[in-house]
Amino acid sequence: MRKVIAAINMTIDGFCDHTAITPDKEIHQHYENLLLNAGVILYGRITYQLMQYWQELLEHPSGEKSMDDFAVAIDKIPKFVFSHSLETTGWDSATLSQTSLQETVVAIKNQPGKDILVGSRSIIIQLLQLGLIDELQLCIHPVIAGNGLPLFKDINQRMLLKHTKTKNFEGGATILYFEPK
Template sequence: MKKIIAAINMTLNGNCDHNAGIPDEEIHYHYADLLNTAEVILYGRITYQLMQFWQSLLKNPSGEKSMDDFALAIDKIQKIVFSNTLKETGWDSAKLSTKPLEEIILELKKQSGKDIFVGSRSLIIQLIKLNLIDELQLCIHPVIAESGLQLFENLNIKTDLKLIKTKVFKNGAIILYYKPTVESITID
């Protein structure tokens, strides 16, 4: 059965601001490799629109191999976008979801194939509440951001996690790989 893997970048103080991290060649290669091992990635509208930046590198490569390779990987992977406002995706490999998140996840998990990645803060929060994440990959950048959305903001649920491995990058970023150990408990 496929795994649901939530993968996201964040600052040391928990902000999910795409401008606050330190993406370098090593991190671009890591995420390009990660995308090449997955079947589909799920995005909310805001993150999806941020990721559309990579389409410009398909038409006009940057000349930086790691960025251009990531652009190819993000273009190739199937994307499902959850939005109430978008009418079209503008990307051949992306489609708008016509079903609720939980229903899509349960359908995808039953199929054979590669894993399912979730790359949006809002979807990660929803899936934690639904107890549907099999692995959480937190890439923590050595930055303290003054503002931004907190990854686990307003999450009134306790989820115990087991650290299963780590990966350290030369720039000081670290990925913590966690697996939920028990069912989540709602906290009043």
């Protein structure tokens, strides 16, 4: 059975804001490897549209190897997008899900294959509430944003987690790995 791995970047004060952090070469390489070792990634509409930035780097590489390699990896991985407003994805490797999040995840999880990644805050929250996350990877950047969208804003019940490992990056970011208890 496939694992559902939720991986997200956040500030030290708990906000998910891609404009508040600056991923370095090491962070890009980490997420590239995560993508290369997964079978599919799940996105909500907002994060999906932000990730379409990487399509531009495929056509016009930046010259920064880690970013260009990440763009190739994100392009290749199949993507399921959960949206009520999108009519098309505009990306060959992306599909609009025609079933509920729970139905889609349970179906994919029971198929053979590589793990399922979750890269959207909204999808992470929903899957945590459904008890479908097997591993939570919080990449905490050494930044205090002061405001923004809190990762766990919509969690209204206590959830116990078990810390399984830590990965430190030279640039100061740290990934904390957790499993639900």
